[in-house]
Amino acid sequence: MDRFTALRVYDEGGIDARLEPITLDQLGDGNVVIRAAYSSLNYKDALAVTGKGKILRSMPLIAGIDVAGTVVRSDDPRYQEGAEVVVTGCGLGENHDGGFSEIVRVPGDWVIPLPAGLTLREAMCLGTAGFTAGLALERLEHNGANPALGPVAVTGATGGVGSLAVDMLAKAGYSVAAVSGKRDQEAYLRELGADEVLFTDELDLGKRPLEKARWGAAVDNVGGELLTWLTRTIKPNCGIASIGLAASHELHTTVMPFILRGASLLGVNSVEVPRALRERVWQRLADELKPRHLDRIIQGEIGLAEVRDTAEALIARKTAGRYVVKIA
Ligand SMILES: NC(=O)c1ccc[n+]([C@@H]2O[C@H](COP(=O)([O-])OP(=O)(O)OC[C@H]3O[C@@H](n4cnc5c(N)ncnc54)[C@H](OP(=O)(O)O)[C@@H]3O)[C@@H](O)[C@H]2O)c1
Structure with missing residues (x-):
């Protein structure tokens, strides 16, 4: 040494x-x-x-x-x-x-x-990306998310957090809509468990504060316009986990999704996490959340x-x- x-x-x-x-x-x-x-x-x-x-x-x-x-x-x-x-x-x-x-x-x-159930290599295949996806799922479940509420949109879907979130959500029984800028990765996203793949250049992001409600939950890795779109299209009383800023740190929205649909924007911070929660998420990652396609x-x-x-x-x-x- x-x-x-x-x-x-x-x-x-x-x-x-x-x-x-x-x-x-x-x-x-x-x-x-x-x-x-x-x-x-x-x-x-x-x-x-x-x-x-x-x-x-x-x-x-x-x-x-x-x-x-x-x-x-x-x-x-x-x-x-x-x-x-x-x-x-x-x-x-x-x-x-x-x-x-x-x-x-x-x-x-x-x-x-x-945790038992993970090798050192598997723990790093997950790493902060997997821990963050697991933490986002915890936040969403705490807000009442369950597969019966409708599909879950995952933005930045081919990225590290995105791929692991798609895999974990599909394993947990959610219908997943992967949102990606990469047209050549549709087969990859479907292999991970996405039921639907939406390409960002084809999306109609809308302009109104509230558009047709589609998502039973959402996991956002990119911020900016796509996160704005999620706030417009989240279903009543459902939650959006805000994780990343790969596109932008900005968010321009209105209070309408929050006061007329009871939507929640759930912040996810993987750096400062109370120890008991950190241990629980790692336990879950080694067990029922362990992705099937690492x-x-x-x-x-x-x-x-x-x-x-x-x-x-x-x-x-x-x-x-x-x-x-x-x-x-
Ligand atoms: N809150 C936390 O504690 C926490 C923890 C981990 C990561 N993060 C953040 O979460 C994000 C994802 O992290 P990661 O490690 O998964 O990164 P990554 O592997 O680079 O994935 C990011 C994905 O976002 C999409 N993307 C990249 N640039 C974009 C752009 N300009 N416009 C729109 N989409 C873009 C791409 O997916 P597509 O091509 O499929 O669209 C890309 O694969 C980052 O912003 C990171 O800082 C936050």
């Missing part, structure tokens, strides 16, 4: 992400040291390593908001050496050295024991050296599904 390799991001006028050998004393503080087996590439990671978005609060910093691996040292009695664990969010790869590193050090409160959703296993190029492709919308990062 003397020297290990990490993908560190520097701000030197421009953003530069480079692989370099570092030592434990160069890592952020924490009382649990993990030998990483896998990480994954999320939209946020892609923004961080390409410099296309301001994700890293200070630099140099190791990127990577997810990691799964084995505890090699712990001053926290909850985790013994050799235990398999997962860390997602909590500031990892944002304000604390992240998961694109052979060795990761974090505070014990961030660590979740790998192998199909994972488009490739990459090494740390390929993270940057894959991140460029992800931002350019040239990818579908997810990439798992093999570290050990």
Whole structure:
């Protein structure tokens, strides 16, 4: 463990992400040291390593908001050496050295024991994307969602969160309408369980505050006009989980869906999650929510050296599904 390799991001006028050998004393503080087996590439990671978005609060910093691996040292009695664990969010790869590193050090409160039913690799096939899709489903169910209320629209459907949400919702018995900008991915989305695929360039987004109500729930990964459209078309007393901003951070709507249809806009934040809820969602991901098509959703296993190029492709919308990062 003397020297290990990490993908560190520097701000030197421009953003530069480079692989370099570092030592434990160069890592952020924490009382649990993990030998990483896998990480994954999320939209946020892609923004961080390409410099296309301001994700890293200070630099140099190791990127990577997810990691799964084995505890090699712990001053926290909850985790013994050799235990398999997962860390997602909590500031990892944002304000604390992240998961694109052979060795990761974090505070014990961030660590979740790998739930029975998942391997370390499967945990990172899910990663923050899967955790967020699971959290969105929790929020929607808490708001009363159930398959009898009607189809669920999922925007940004071919992305990491989108693909996993389609798979999980279909498995849970929902009829899923996948909304995507990628015409060549209809077969992929149907394989994951979508009953209907809507292409964004064919959608009539409407103009009125309320259009014909269609959705028993919605999962939005893109923000902007598509989220506005969801607020116009959500059914009475149903909920929209707002997850992402891949298209825009803006939302222009009216209060009509809320006061005339009793609709709810449910915020989803995968970074700061009470520990009991975090553990519950991971348990569910290992059990009844475990996607049926993880192998199909994972488009490739990459090494740390390929993270940057894959991140460029992800931002350019040239990818579908997810990439798992093999570290050990
Ligand atoms: N709230 C949270 O805690 C949380 C957690 C995880 C992710 N997120 C956010 O959720 C979003 C999805 O994350 P991800 O990791 O799944 O990313 P991703 O794999 O890159 O997927 C994003 C998808 O959004 C669609 N998209 C991309 N650019 C777009 C644009 N300009 N206009 C319309 N659609 C666009 C694409 O799907 P199609 O081509 O199929 O339309 C793309 O595959 C990101 O904004 C991310 O920051 C939030």
